[in-house]
Amino acid sequence: MQLRLDRTSVGPRPKDHKHLLPEIILPKNSSPLRAHGTPVIADRLGAGQTLVLVLAAYFIIHVIVRFVLPHGLELDEAEQVNLSQWLLAGYGAQPPFYNWLQHGAIQIFGMSLVTLSGLKGLLLFLSYMLYYLAARQVLEDKRLAVVAALGLLTIPQISFEAQRDLSHTVAAIFGSSFFLYALLRVVSRPSFVAFLLFGIATGIGGITKYNFAILPIAAGLAVLMDRDMRRTVLSWKLLPAAMLAAAIVTPHALWLLDNFKDASQGTLKKLGGEDAGLLGGIAQGLGSLTVGFFSFFGITIIIFALVYREHLKAVIKANSRWTLFVGRILILSLVLIVLMILFAGFENVRDRWLTPVLLAGPLYIALKVDAAKIPLAVGLKRIWTVAAIIMVIIPAALATRSNLGRFTGNYAYTNIPFPMLAKTVAEKAAGANTLIVASDGQLGGNMHFNLPNLPVTVTPPPLTIESRPLDGFNRIVFVWRRKDGSPPPGFGEVFADYLRENGIDTLPQDTAIVGYPYAWGRPADQYRFAYAVMDLKR
Template sequence: MNRESVGAVRSEELNKPGRLAGFLAGGLRPAALFLGAYFLLSIAVRLMLPNALTLDEAEQALFSQYWFAGYGPQPPFYNWVQNAFVSVIGISLFSLTLPKFLMLLLCYVFFGMAAREVDARPAFAAMAMLSLLTLPQLSYMPQQDLTHTVAVLMATSLFLYGLLRTLVRADWQGYLIIGVAIGIGMISKYNFGLLPASALIAVCCDREWRARLFDLRALLTAIISLAIVLPHALWLLGNLDLATSGTIGKMVEANAPHGVARIARALGSLVLACLAFGALTVIIFAVAFKKDFRRSLTAGDRWTRLLGLMMAVCLLGVLLVILFTGTTKITERWLDPYLLPLPLYLLLKLERAGIDTTLHLKRLVPVFIVIMAVTSVPLAGKTFTGGLTGAYTRINYPLASVAEALKAEGRPAVIVAAGMHLAGNMRLQFPDVPVVNSEQPIAGFPAPNAMKGPVLAIWADSGRAAGPLPIDLSSVDTLGLTASPAKSLSLPYYYGDGKMQLNLGYLWLR
């Protein structure tokens, strides 16, 4: 039997009705339905946990009270999307969870659409989509606590789709998509900017594709991206320190060495970040394709050169950041827009080595299912076993019970909470009450007509000795209210051992 006959038999086997692999081989729609079910399960798992928020969720809950062109160290795209959901369906754990998993699903779908541009076989697009599950940043981490990172991943996939579409057929829609993707990416994470720059360099290296850069429709890309970025860019001009201080602080470790030692540490951090991002994908492909995978490493064509050069240029950009700044720490999260093309790059190299990757879909489906199952467990597992392990998550905080105890004393007109996490949770528990973060009050919020008593002030109580209150109440000084004596509230953690308690201090101003 010749190779074509064997391939036909194996394709027929793969597509036998009733087999999950056969269903997924149908392409984008079946794969999207399969992944959609996974993300619905993820939402359900999150909703079955206690009604307390992680740090990123709390930030989104707090910021959903107002629309600004900028909110701090992170660009505002995810905040805008989150605020739109809250405006429509109200503040709740569901409205805080839904946008993240919708964006994540779109990331997978756009990635599949990008793959379809270079290989029209439906099963190849499905394979590319599902291969994203092998990237922990696309499977495990979003189940924990990500927001802005998910937005930049979606923008990256959309950019790849627009780029590959434009290189294949150069229609105005492709230029439009690239413009939208660049705009969204730049107001999702600032490090996204290296991606279109790397694509520009990679396209310039191909004589035929170079003409796409001088097409008049490229102006559409520039206009659309600028229109999307402009509101935040204007805000950024007057708030540059606020926007960059947090990111720079995370990239520079305390007591870090200087000179060559600093650069060596940063380069080691970059290597570890690359391994953390893509090692699992490489290992899974190497095991699944065996000798064919090793053979594919030397295969390629213009598409693999494009994707490979884009990733290389982005990493070179990171190296320049390391050399010319005080950077000492690079995490895999910051490499998301740069290394996201890795699964498609590896699949295309396998194809160019003569391996029909779609015939391995049946073999890889169990791997994908195991990844989906494993990534759905840790957050719930850590929460439910907190009492056994002594390792409590923020979701174990009994903040719903705290709210019930406080509501028994009265209804506040305004809440002042110490810290982002506590303030965001108060916003969730008191959805109709303006909440102020005492550590980062917002000028003009609440509106003057909403500023009235009684005011509830609340903070984390560490058993301090008598002294000044550990909360800044200057944001409500103009109301001229009188503070009641401070009280303490202690409640056991959800799913705890009954001994560990959350201790809060609070008072009323009337």
């Protein structure tokens, strides 16, 4: 800012006092408010570079925390490790995108907690970045894109549950964020490259989680409801985009056609709930949808209402072309779920299942704020304060979970002493070509994690995956347990069918029940496993 005296003010013009005042010359694209520093702070808090650096540091901290915690694997972690032994077009009840990424990461970087948590952290970081870029496509004030991205932290299923132990939902968060970015880029800047990105995003989303399909269907209907958008999207460029999406989805789609019954039974069972009759089932389904909606999005609504409390009426009333479009996507997505409840018998809609459907919620709120044309500095300060609190609480909560057992006696999966069992199994497997047979997926995944050079199979095997044949092995080490840590049942109760299927009519002689102290637990508290060793006659 410069100060300059107007020379014309010097002279006999006593009645025109304003010419005696210094003229304020502001920098280009500036406003007088910048003299007080408020917009400067807003610019810094709304800068993409700030968001990138903070989120990168945040997810690196999560990787460090996971490495420091005990090395027992959570359910999804163990499943991913177990299934990483194969590269297949399909693995069971979930699409294979995350499995493919996990397989590749382990092949490149080796088996470690850094590999497992690093992949998850990278996907979540990219999800936030894509969401930020999606918001920038349609927000007039680009600083609000940071508000939209930080809004994801206010959703427990994304900020906490995804970090605690989720895999396919993490993939769905990534796929949905990528899809929103590509969709809004196509609608706002319909270049050929934008359409190709749209095809790639749709294809990837389709192999992240099956309920992702609701999002592009709702988005397509929302586009058709807007004349200008309809003209933009219904272009010849949509054909190569559709071909790209089909190329990505086809390998798994062909597998799904051959394995639909096995792949769908688990999901349909979860969504179907109990047989409560027609009206009872509809009431139960609508009730679960309502509970799921507020469980997923309720905290976000409350936080944003507090952040913009002085301008809440203006934000609620404000509308624009983009609020209407994103709002239609959200409403149509919910309508599609209601139709599933009414006509497909869905009775149990869980909050986590709504992730692709409601992910656009924070973006919708940011668009409403943008349309209201309210001052941004206070809101940016408040949302960053909320985000900072969340970024401290969540890693601390994850670390605390593994420490509570020594006080309460209620231990987390990470505390289970899988690594100590693996040492015993390694001793029993030494000197022979050994196959490990585990009684459940979490146990099998932990064995493969700790003994990555030994093949592991689970009985019964995961859906659509066959047990490993015994050809070429001359020793089997069986491992089993009760999930509550109490003494496991006898060998025959767990593996009798497996032995019969492989034509074995003898029982192993080397059988034992062993107990090990929990990691980070009280010395007297022990978790019990059983193992048995069988040498095969060749």
